[in-house]
Amino acid sequence: MNVIVCIKQVPDTTEVRIDPVTKNLVREGVKSIINPFDAYAIEEGVRLKEKFGGKVTAVTMGPPQAEMVLREAISLGCDDAILVSDRAFAGSDTLATGYTLSKAVAKIKDYDLIICGKQAIDGDTAQVGPGVAAMLDIPQITYVRKINDVKDGEITAERSTEEGYEVVQTKLPCLITVVKEINTPRLPSLKGKMKAKSAVIQAWKAVDIEAEPDRIGLKGSPTEVWKIFTPPARAQGQIFQGEAQASVDQLVDSLKGLLY
């Protein structure tokens, strides 16, 4: 079973600052890490490999420094790593990122499953995974909290919903995005770290993945960020206590008060 995990390099803080003028994320001077949700994706990929054999390939689109998270992915058990990097990708939004990654995946070709994190802690859109699946025209299961079974070219997984969970079965190859509940990521191993140090990371440019120039980078990114704000906190609710009939009356009265 061959697995591709898409990992993103993100600033090591949930307190991402946004430039008030350009409305872009301020990345300078912040230590970079593997997007925390992608650590669960790596772990799940490595576990599948340990169970079924095959290999795990980590892919990231990012600047040359993103190679660091790929080496970390190898120390955590990934076999191969590909850095998709080109000045032409600069300014990609989720659409362009999804497109670029889908072209990279298409070049890798031989895979059964793609695993992405639920979302990136900086961009937070949760759109890239679904975007990649759509562009590859393969099925997707988002917010996976457990893989129940993989057999006969099919995968069965539990996806978290606000109310509980759904059990979804679909054909491979497919793409899943994973939530924290799915596993506890391991720490790196010494052998993995040594392998990571000497590993050769393949670097692919736009031409290598045959990306159409109009669909990548700023050109391929229709998103315009107009305004970024923190939504106002929800007002405190009100609890009516005491005898049932009396509190219902109180509730009805106060609702009426809101209407008129």
Add this chain to the structure above:
Amino acid sequence: MIDYLLTEEQQMIRDLARQITDEKIRPVAAEHDKSEKFPWEIMKVMAQSDLFGVYIEQKYGGLGGGVFELCLATEEFSKGCAGIAICYSASALGAYPIILFGTEEQKQKYLPSIAKGERLAAFGLTEPAAGSDASALQTTAVKQGDHYVLNGVKHFITNGGDAEIYTIIAMTDKTKGARGASLFVVEKGTPGFSFGKKEDKLGIRASSTRELIFDNCKVPKENLLGKEGMGFIAAMKTFDMSRPGIGAQAVGIAQGALDEAVKYSKQRKQFDRSISTFQGIQWMLADMATEVEASRALVYASAREVDAGKKNVGVHSAMAKLYASDVAMKVTTDAVQIFGGYGYMKEYPAEKYMRDAKITQIYEGTNQIQRNIIGLGLIKESAR
């Protein structure tokens, strides 16, 4: 800390052990200290990170390092919890006799699973009537055909009950005294081999310490390590190799306590200022730091000497164990002092370091016995 010019690989070991300590050990140390529950979940993490194999040759699945690499990991773990650390390093104590005296076949059989951390090892010498005086052993091993039959009781055995592979010293010929002892590998599950109760201890409470009971326990003759009669000397050679590890445990405990003391002294305010501004506290901290560094230097030097394959390393490894453990006891007691009344409370980290430090002056030979070894060594040397 002095720059000990670690290789890149050694730095990786230290960094990874530190990461495990900070992320996995520290959060559960107090809980294990209270419950005395064996830290299997941490053993699994250490195993998955390849740390059980740092001192084992590559051809047996290890990383090809030595005692020094084991010391680096043990020191880091001990900063977070010396009890959890000893579960790790006692496995090496059990494996050393196999490394030192095992045949190729015996090494192939036992070392790979120890290196992977799939199976823990333990070392069984001490008996109720044979502590410092290891020549008073009562446990016997009588050869019968293609087996040895073991009878007797070992006590205070670290990893007892939780380990799978035990190296055991027993008397094959009582009439020969110390020259009549032999070394065996006994696997858990061998009929006639059982465990007594788990001891309730002052410190290193995450580790298990149990009796090993041999009742007509039949061990295949292939499990004899080395030759008959070599047991006592084998035990001494094992300790020469393992004592820097106890030193490293002591350095870790002392460093852990010192770090907490420095942090606390900056936070705690009396007389309108941090107690760290008092010279009386600063001088205590200065002495503590100096002694910890001195013991680290001694431990590292002796570990490197063992790894370099020097002969007669016994005196130096005894010095490393002796000095580092005495320093650990002093430094942890001073750390409690710096914490004042809070230091006496279990809610704060200082008292556990002090309780954990004490054992390093006792096991693998009490510090009185270390002084005997060093003293005798001096006298022998001067007679040459």
